[in-house]
Amino acid sequence: MTLNSDADFMDNIAEKIILKPVGYPLSGIFEDYPEIENPEVFECYAREQWEEHLARKGEYLFDRRMYPDFAYKIIDVDPPESVIGPYTTIIVMEDNNNVETSELNTDINFDDVIGQDNARKKCKLVEKFLENPDKFGKWAPRNILFYGPSGTGKTMLAKGLANKTDVPIITIKATELIGEYVGEGAKQIHQVYDRAENMAPCIIFIDELDAVALDRRYQELRGDVAEIVNALLTEMDGIIERKGVCTIGATNRKDTLDSAVSNRFEEEIEFVLPDENERLKIIETNIKTFPLPIKNVNISKIAKLTQGFSGRDIVEKVLKVSLHQTIIDDKEEVNGRYLEDTVSRLQKKNNSKTENRMYI
Structure with missing residues (x-):
């Protein structure tokens, strides 16, 4: 877009523009992406093709x-x-951190996960691999699936595993891979694996995997999601060899995963809801950290009442809510009545949801 006069043009020249590469608007165009090796040359190239273009944030x-x-x-x-004029400064942001990832030398211990004995036992193999990747050669456990109800400790166990073996863990929420343009998420997948390989041995933990790897019967197949899945399959297949990198995917909905993705996991590890003894231990462990003393609390009764609750439900929806209500009421002690009332309200709420649920 050009302005009406030379004076208008000169008065509106951009001094600086910051750009972010986002990818292609359609799928199936190109596999490769422009990499800027010389920012000065790119700046000249950009000014030449976009000169006189009206730039808006x-x-x-x-x-x-x-x-x-x-x-x-x-x-x-x-x-x-x-x-954009002949002397506009054009800066392209580094896009290596487009995905919200975090490299963690986590402080969560393996033993912080209460219960899940079968999952912990199966993770022994991953533990041995991370401690000595060269020992496994082509038989390395590269792709592991954690599945089970929300709040049962899948993320905690992955972080605890990283801590126990003293390796970094890169965590990704799959929902954050879906960008505005096709190719953006796929590129980010490859960048994450590049980072992991540079830090190997390393864990890549992909949470909410079903957000991008949902069976095609349950989604309208979008180009960006298809490109992300293809990139993930390429990495999981080992077409690009990533020595010392273990991928752990996590989902609450294993049965809805696309078969092309689920078939890539060599091991599937189930996480289950805690039994009564495990719920008792979860309650005992967490109330010790309360900022207020507790009084007249029958912990065993609360453990019985919370049947069907996940560990996160017990901590976040029962213990925390009860503590907060105590503080709101200006009480100096957490009474067992608060805990029982909170559990009762949750049970009624859950029952109401079940009764009103529509099935097709």
Whole structure:
């Protein structure tokens, strides 16, 4: 877009524009992505093709030459709504951290996970691999699936495993891989594996896996999701060899995973709801950290009443809510009545949901 006069044009020249590479608007165009090796050369290239273009924050610029239709999002422009000129500074953000990932030398211990004896036993293999990846050769446990109800300790066990073996863990929420443009999430998958390989031995933990790997019968297949799954399959298949990298996927909905993805997992480890003794231990362990003393609390009774609750439900929806209600009521002690009332309300709420649920 050009302005009406030379004076208008000169008065509205952008001093600086910050861009972020986001990918292609359609699937199946290109496999590769532009990598900027020389920022000064790219800046000259960008100014030449986008000169006299009116730049607005939040809009997109599309490459028309080397990588046709590759999109860059305008993150900032100074002054606002100004025109790209022959001397505009153009900066492209590094996009290595587009996915919300965290590298953790976690303080969660393996023993912090109460119960899940079968899962802990099966994780012994992963533990031995991370301690000595070279020992396994081509027989390394590369892809492990954690599945089971929400709040049963899947994330905690993965972090505890990393802590026990003293290796870094990169955690990803699969929902954050889905971007605005096709190719963005796929590129991020490969970047995460590059990072993991550089830090190997390393765990990549992908939470909410079903968000991108849902069976096609349960979703409208979108181009960006398909590209993400293809990238993930490439990494899991070992086409690109990543020595010392173990992928752990987690889902609450194992039966809805796409078969192409679920078949890549060599081991599936089930997580189950805690039994009464485990619920008792969860309650005992956590109330010790209360900032207020407890009085007249029958812990065994609370453990019985919370049948069907996950560990996270007990901590977040029973113990925390009861403590907060005590503080709101200006009480100096947490009374057992608060805990029992909280459990009772939750049971009524859950029963109401079940009765009103519609089935097709």
